[in-house]
Amino acid sequence: MGGGQGQRLYPLTKERAKPAVPIAGNYRLVDVPVSNCINSGLKRIYVLTQFNSVSLHRHIQQSYKFDAFTDGFVDILAAQQTPEHAGWYQGTADAVRQNFRHLLSAGGEIILILSGDQLYRMDFRPMIDQHIQHGAEITIATLPVPRASVSSLGIMQVNADKHIVRFVEKPKDEKVLEELKIEERLVSEMHLGSNTDHFLASMGIYVFNRDVLIKALDNDRTDFGKHIIPEAISGHAVFAYIFKGFWEDIGTVRNFFDVHIALAKPKPPFDFYDAHAPVYTHPRFLPASVVTDSRVHEALIAQGSVIHPSTIEQCVIGVRSKIGEGSKLHEVVMMGADFYQDERQLQSDTSEGVPHIGIGPGCVIERAILDKNVRIGEGVHISPSGKEANVDHPLYCIRDGIVCIPKNSVIPAGTTI
Numbered sequence: 001m002g003g004g005q006g007q008r009l010y011p012l013t014k015e016r017a018k019p020a021v022p023i024a025g026n027y028r029l030v031d032v033p034v035s036n037c038i039n040s041g042l043k044r045i046y047v048l049t050q051f052n053s054v055s056l057h058r059h060i061q062q063s064y065k066f067d068a069f070t071d072g073f074v075d076i077l078a079a080q081q082t083p084e085h086a087g088w089y090q091g092t093a094d095a096v097r098q099n100f101r102h103l104l105s106a107g108g109e110i111i112l113i114l115s116g117d118q119l120y121r122m123d124f125r126p127m128i129d130q131h132i133q134h135g136a137e138i139t140i141a142t143l144p145v146p147r148a149s150v151s152s153l154g155i156m157q158v159n160a161d162k163h164i165v166r167f168v169e170k171p172k173d174e175k176v177l178e179e180l181k182i183e184e185r186l187v188s189e190m191h192l193g194s195n196t197d198h199f200l201a202s203m204g205i206y207v208f209n210r211d212v213l214i215k216a217l218d219n220d221r222t223d224f225g226k227h228i229i230p231e232a233i234s235g236h237a238v239f240a241y242i243f244k245g246f247w248e249d250i251g252t253v254r255n256f257f258d259v260h261i262a263l264a265k266p267k268p269p270f271d272f273y274d275a276h277a278p279v280y281t282h283p284r285f286l287p288a289s290v291v292t293d294s295r296v297h298e299a300l301i302a303q304g305s306v307i308h309p310s311t312i313e314q315c316v317i318g319v320r321s322k323i324g325e326g327s328k329l330h331e332v333v334m335m336g337a338d339f340y341q342d343e344r345q346l347q348s349d350t351s352e353g354v355p356h357i358g359i360g361p362g363c364v365i366e367r368a369i370l371d372k373n374v375r376i377g378e379g380v381h382i383s384p385s386g387k388e389a390n391v392d393h394p395l396y397c398i399r400d401g402i403v404c405i406p407k408n409s410v411i412p413a414g415t416t417i
Contacts, residue, residue: 043072322358
């Protein structure tokens with residue numbers, strides 16, 4: 001599912017769909033679910049798109065091409081008007097409903113539905129095996145979460161055989177929360193520890209029997225989490241598959257920022273270096289990065305970057321990034337650039353007084369996200385310190401205490417933000 005507006009991730013979604021947002025210096029968010037499918041042996045994949053989808057389409061087309069000797073594909077199903085449906089997708093369930101003819105023509109008795117904007121590594125085969133063994137009609141991937149997280153998630157209550165008997169969207173009532181707590185037997189089975197309450201949250205990952213999905217969508221309901229799943233629990237065999245690994249919904253600027261800073265730690269919560277389950281993406285054929293006489297502490301540096309003598313602490317530096325001499329970066333997510341500037345372009349920038357793409361000399365930047373192709377002039381200072389948590393400005397915005405410089409922005413030399 002790749003069609004949402006991603007308003008909470010603005011301005012990173014100003015010119016792109018949320019699944020097309022760059023992540024970890026080298027990838028796009030959509031690479032995660034597609035790679036999970038490929039690594040699970042599932043190679044008939046549709047990506048449903050609608051909003052700001054040009055860059056997402058381009059990335060899918062450039063990245064995922066199977067050879068002529070396999071029946072695998074990663075195809076795009078963009079929102080369109082048809083004789084049956086004249087409007088846009090109204091939600092996740094409506095998006096699937098409008099594309100039934102394509103999904104059913106692909107064959108198979110089981111349909112897996114995924115979000116396009118989550119960070120996790122999961123082999124879907126055990127989930128599908130459990131679905132078949134339990135005789136389930138619907139299986140929902142769930143994750144144990146502490147009480148502090150339940151107010152923003154859909155919470156499941158299960159019985160002894162993991163049959164879901166109740167679903168509550170974003171519960172806040174204390175009495176309800178007490179009823180939804182994971183039973184002690186399951187807490188012990190999952191080795192969660194008994195020093196805090198735990199709850200089973202929906203990950204937004206669903207396995208449906210094909211005929212059950214057809215019946216479940218034979219209505220005007222628009223969303224799986226809000227409508228289809230709660231209504232299905234009372235009339236269908238709906239089971240929970242309990243996932244114990246790392247999972248993060250990249251739903252807000254703060255989530256995006258915090259995950260990236262954690263990825264640069266010595267023991268990150270998510271490992272992109274798994275040889276048995278790699279994350280695939282568009283091959284760029286870039287040269288190795290050059291780092292000259294710099295202090296680098298806890299950083300990811302993507303290929304094709306050129307870093308002159310500078311200080312980089314707790315940062316993620318994206319592809320083709322350029323950082324000028326004497327600059328200091330602390331807790332910065334720099335997405336890099338889509339292209340290298342040639343000599344003619346660099347000379348044109350100089351004659352017009354425009355900064356080159358990248359970060360100029362003598363800059364100080366902290367707690368910031370720099371989107372693709374930004375131009376940061378010499379001596380620029382960027383920091384959220386002393387400012388309100390949320391600010392809108394022609395040159396930048398601040399979300400949850402993080403300064404965001406939108407894609408293709410130009411920050412003149414000497415500017416202080």
